[in-house]
Amino acid sequence: MIEVKNVTKKYANITAVDNISFNVSDGEIVGFLGQNGAGKTTTMNMITGFIEPNEGQIIVNGYDISKKPKKAKKHIGYMPEGVPLYTELTVKEFVTYMAELKLLKGKEKKENIKDVITKTGLSEVENKLIKNLSRGYKQRVSLAGALVGNPDVIILDEPTVGLDPKQITEIRSLIKNLRKKHTVILSSHILSEVSQICDRVIIINHGKIVAIDTPENLENKTKEKNTIILTVEDPNKNMDNLKTVIPKIEDIKLLKDNQDNTKQYAVTSSNEVDLRKILFEVLPKQEITIFELKKAESTLEDAFIKLIDSNKEYDKNEENKGGKN
Amino acid sequence: MWAVYKKELKSYFLSPIGYIAIGIFLIVFSLIFYLTTITVRQYDMGNLYYNTARYGLLLIIPIITMRMFAEERKNGTEQLLLTSPRSITSIVMGKFLAAVTLIAIILAFSLLYYVILCFFKAPNLVSTLVCMLGFLLVSMAAITAGMFVSSITENQIVAAPITLLLLFLPDLTGMLSIINLMGHYQKFPAGIISLNEIVPLVAYMVMFILFTIIIMQRRKSIK
Numbered sequence: 001m002i003e004v005k006n007v008t009k010k011y012a013n014i015t016a017v018d019n020i021s022f023n024v025s026d027g028e029i030v031g032f033l034g035q036n037g038a039g040k041t042t043t044m045n046m047i048t049g050f051i052e053p054n055e056g057q058i059i060v061n062g063y064d065i066s067k068k069p070k071k072a073k074k075h076i077g078y079m080p081e082g083v084p085l086y087t088e089l090t091v092k093e094f095v096t097y098m099a100e101l102k103l104l105k106g107k108e109k110k111e112n113i114k115d116v117i118t119k120t121g122l123s124e125v126e127n128k129l130i131k132n133l134s135r136g137y138k139q140r141v142s143l144a145g146a147l148v149g150n151p152d153v154i155i156l157d158e159p160t161v162g163l164d165p166k167q168i169t170e171i172r173s174l175i176k177n178l179r180k181k182h183t184v185i186l187s188s189h190i191l192s193e194v195s196q197i198c199d200r201v202i203i204i205n206h207g208k209i210v211a212i213d214t215p216e217n218l219e220n221k222t223k224e225k226n227t228i229i230l231t232v233e234d235p236n237k238n239m240d241n242l243k244t245v246i247p248k249i250e251d252i253k254l255l256k257d258n259q260d261n262t263k264q265y266a267v268t269s270s271n272e273v274d275l276r277k278i279l280f281e282v283l284p285k286q287e288i289t290i291f292e293l294k295k296a297e298s299t300l301e302d303a304f305i306k307l308i309d310s311n312k313e314y315d316k317n318e319e320n321k322g323g324k325n
Numbered sequence: 326m327w328a329v330y331k332k333e334l335k336s337y338f339l340s341p342i343g344y345i346a347i348g349i350f351l352i353v354f355s356l357i358f359y360l361t362t363i364t365v366r367q368y369d370m371g372n373l374y375y376n377t378a379r380y381g382l383l384l385i386i387p388i389i390t391m392r393m394f395a396e397e398r399k400n401g402t403e404q405l406l407l408t409s410p411r412s413i414t415s416i417v418m419g420k421f422l423a424a425v426t427l428i429a430i431i432l433a434f435s436l437l438y439y440v441i442l443c444f445f446k447a448p449n450l451v452s453t454l455v456c457m458l459g460f461l462l463v464s465m466a467a468i469t470a471g472m473f474v475s476s477i478t479e480n481q482i483v484a485a486p487i488t489l490l491l492l493f494l495p496d497l498t499g500m501l502s503i504i505n506l507m508g509h510y511q512k513f514p515a516g517i518i519s520l521n522e523i524v525p526l527v528a529y530m531v532m533f534i535l536f537t538i539i540i541m542q543r544r545k546s547i548k
Contacts, residue, residue: 048408052545073410080408084401086332088339100328101409145405 001026001183002047002153007056009042009207016042017053018207024200026152027180031198031215032187033304039207040187041081044155047185048078061152074103077146081157081187083138085145087131091122094130095144102149112148120144120174136167143174154178156186160193172197191301203307210307218303225250228267228275231258231292238286239265246282248273262291329411329419330426333393337427342392346385350431353381358438370439370448371514374456377435378463379507383493385431386464387485389424390471394541398479413541417534421465421472428464432457452516459513462526463506467492469533476540504529 002024009017017039024030032040045051047058049065049072058065063072086094095116099109117126120140125133130141139159146154159175160168168190175197178184188194194201195215203210203218211218232239243249248269256264269275276293283290337343357376361367397403406416435457442448471488478484495505502508509526512519 045404048404050404050408050545070410070412073408076408078404078408080401080404082401084404086336086402088336089332093335097328097332098405098409100331101406101411103410 001028001061002185003057003059004043004047005057005059007043007046007053007058009039009046009051009053015207017046019056020204020207020209021056022202022209022212024183024185026183028200029175029179029184029186029198031194031201032185032204033191033194033201034187034204035308038204040204041157042207043204044078044157044185044187047153048076048155049073050078074149075152077149077151077154077182079142079146079154079156079159081161083142085130085138085141088129090127090129091133091137091141091144092117092126094141095122095148098145099148102151104149112150116144116148119147119177121170136163136170139163139167139171140174143171147178152183154182154184156184158187158189160188160190168193191304203304205308211303218307219297225268226271226273226275227296228269228279229255229292229294229296230265230267230279230290231262232265232283233262233289233291234287235261236287238288239263242267242282242286245286246275246278248275248278264292266296326411326415326419326422329406329416330423333420333423334426337389337423342388343427346389346427347431347434349384349388350377350381351434353377353384354435354438362442368442368446368448370442370453371456371516373438374435374460375510375514378460378510379496382464382467383489385428386467386471386492387488389427390468390475390488391481391484393420393424393472393475394537395475395479395481395484399481407541407545414538417472417537417541421468421534424468424472425461425465428461428468432461449516455516455518456514458518459510459522462513462523463510466506466509466526466529466533469530469537473533473537473540476537 004020004022006019006021007017008015008019020039020043032043034040042051046053047060047065049069052066060072061075063075065072086097089097092113095113096109099113104112117123120143122137122140122144125137130138133141139162143156143159146156156175160171163171172193175184175186186194186197198215200212201215201218202212239252242252249267250270251266251268253266253268254263255266258264267275267279276295279293280290337346354373354377357373357380361369361372361376394403397406407413439448439450439453470491471484474488474491475481475484478487491504492506495502496507503525506526506529509522509529512522
């Protein structure tokens with residue numbers, strides 16, 4: 001559906017996007033993650049044909065966006081960052097204009113506009129001027145503009161930025177509903193959001209792709225240790241000697257001393273060892289009562305930070321090598 | 326093209342711009358009507374249109390054109406236009422024709438003065454229509470210049486004075502007669518359709534429309 005091949009974009013001496021390549025399949029939701037200025041928006045702008053790459057090729061639904069822009073753009077719905085809208089228009093007028101820009105005509109146009117307004121929950125405000133709407137509604141209007149014309153590919157740049165938690169949940173569920181019928185690329189700073197919505201994640205740093213994988217795989221790949229969060233009652237303070245009783249434990253850290261005489265610990269072992277069964281067996285024998293035992297989940301946030309940091313170290317080493325040469 | 330045309334034309338009247346342009350035209354036209362027809366009793370529609378074009382258009386055109394592309398760029402709505410399956414040429418032409426329609430609407434108001442004059446001494450209708458045609462052609466050329474200026478900046482406040490200078494300086498200094506629009510509006514007020522005036526005006530229009538399209542195309546690769 002979308003093929004990005006060796007794409008580079010340079011601004012004077014700065015390389016915003018550096019030789020990136022990836023594919024997005026039909027019906028997939030792919031998340032773009034990266035720090036500010038990492039090249040997410042530039043990549044999205046190139047996929048939509050808003051800007052042209054200096055090198056490389058972008059193919060949308062079989063059409064090269066540089067060579068056959070009209071055909072490729074017919075398949076794209078774009079919600080740009082910052083929600084640019086014609087605020088002097090009403091919601092319906094705006095969606096109608098977007099439909100006309102996307103070459104819709106007659107009955108198809110009418111039905112599509114009605115459908116998109118309903119789908120995005122804008123029916124109540126369809127005759128209101130956009131300038132009088134709340135931020136959440138404006139975001140929906142922008143999403144409606146992207147959805148009108150039923151494009152195969154939908155590109156959403158920071159779709160939930162600036163929204164309150166309720167609005168975020170609403171927009172998120174709207175995006176989730178796009179799955180299967182549309183291919184979606186979205187960028188976000190909220191890692192939990194990407195983790196929840198996306199089938200795959202592309203992590204981009206300084207214009208280069210650092211990782212492409214499913215959120216689960218990224219979390220597991222970057223996980224270095226197995227950590228168990230343990231809440232126990234330990235009147236005889238036997239937890240201090242637990243490391244000697246179970247040699248597979250690498251580290252025990254007290255996290256919380258609770259008011260109900262229980263304590264919460266983080267018990268760490270190597271990645272290959274699962275301590276849960278051993279702890280259930282050994283702790284009662286040590287007169288330690290287990291109140292709660294759970295595996296600490298590694299998050300996409302951990303994976304993101306680790307990947308970005310390791311990329312920074314790699315860049316530094318490369319720079320040093322270059323300096324020495 | 327028509328989607329952009331409809332939206333642009335509607336926007337002129339959803340904002341004060343359309344009304345301000347009509348207002349300025351009517352003030353300038355009425356003032357010149359008073360100074361020539363009422364005070365001196367000169368029933369010359371050609372003189373009326375010539376002077377309105379010379380002084381009124383200077384104010385009206387920058388107001389109409391300053392926001393054309395500059396505002397879209399500033400607000401980010403340019404992204405919506407340029408990522409749609411519409412060609413840059415159709416976007417430019419849609420905006421241009423909407424501005425031309427606004428001028429045509431403004432010109433229609435001037436017929437009121439023709440009706441007023443008919444009560445005293447009916448001016449030649451054909452000559453009046455030729456004057457109006459010339460006025461429209463000069464306006465169209467001026468719009469393309471303003472549109473080009475709007476495409477090279479994202480600040481409307483910068484676009485307006487540059488357009489004003491581009492229209493006013495050649496007429497004021499007498500230099501660069503090729504781009505002096507008023508220099509090509511000399512025979513129309515006399516009721517004469519002259520190719521010597523039409524050709525330079527059309528060439529001026531085509532040149533600035535092409536410049537605007539090139540600027541918009543270039544922006545894709547330098548953005």
